Amino acid sequence: MSGEKKAVVYVRLKEGVLDPQGVTIHKALLQMGYKDFLSVRSGRFFELTVRADGDDIDRQIDEVCARLLANPVIESYSVEKS
Amino acid sequence: MSGEKKAVVYVRLKEGVLDPQGVTIHKALLQMGYKDFLSVRSGRFFELTVRADGDDIDRQIDEVCARLLANPVIESYSVEKS
Incomplete structure (x- = not known):
């Protein structure tokens, strides 16, 4: 019998690569009054x-x-197997 | 002195909600010859x-x-604090 297994792949922008989505969310948070949020990366x-x-x-x-799943030029990825 | 801390928020579609991005990626994988991939959820x-x-x-x-960050109608979220 053939079983299944799960793996989760996390893809994130490499450090130094601008994250417009994260920046936008951070700005929205500040506008909503959440002053304790220092940065957001998506x-x-x-x-x-x-x-x-x-x-x-x-x-x-x-x-x-x-x-x-990832664009290796600007993104890094990690795999979590379970 | 004020320190910083990190938190990661994971947002996923609730079970039963169609995930077109996941379906598309899965189809692409099958077309590329990866027959051992049974499903993809994004x-x-x-x-x-x-x-x-x-x-x-x-x-x-x-x-x-x-x-x-999440749309509670169709998405669930979990927070991982560090």
Whole structure:
């Protein structure tokens, strides 16, 4: 029987790359009166369900991060397996 | 002296809510030949830097989640404090 497993991929902008969404949210917070918020950085994550017995599945996950989920020029990613 | 602390807010679509971005990514993966991927759900996260001595800062964080970062009708959120 083939089981499933989950992996979560977190994609964030590399340090130094401008994050307009984060900046906009931060400005909105200040305008709403939340003065204790110093900065906001935004990111995306993807919850993947994969076949546990897939061929070299960890390598496949890493591959799709670089090929599809993240833009390696400006983004970094990390994978959390469970 | 006022310190800083970090919190990460994870926003995801509630179960049962259609995730077109996740579906699209999953289809793309299958077209690219990644047959071991069974499903993809997408989400967003926000790394917040806040004043550690802010007035009831944990309540403020919770408040901005519901008011600005997530749409409580279709999304749920969780906060990870560090």
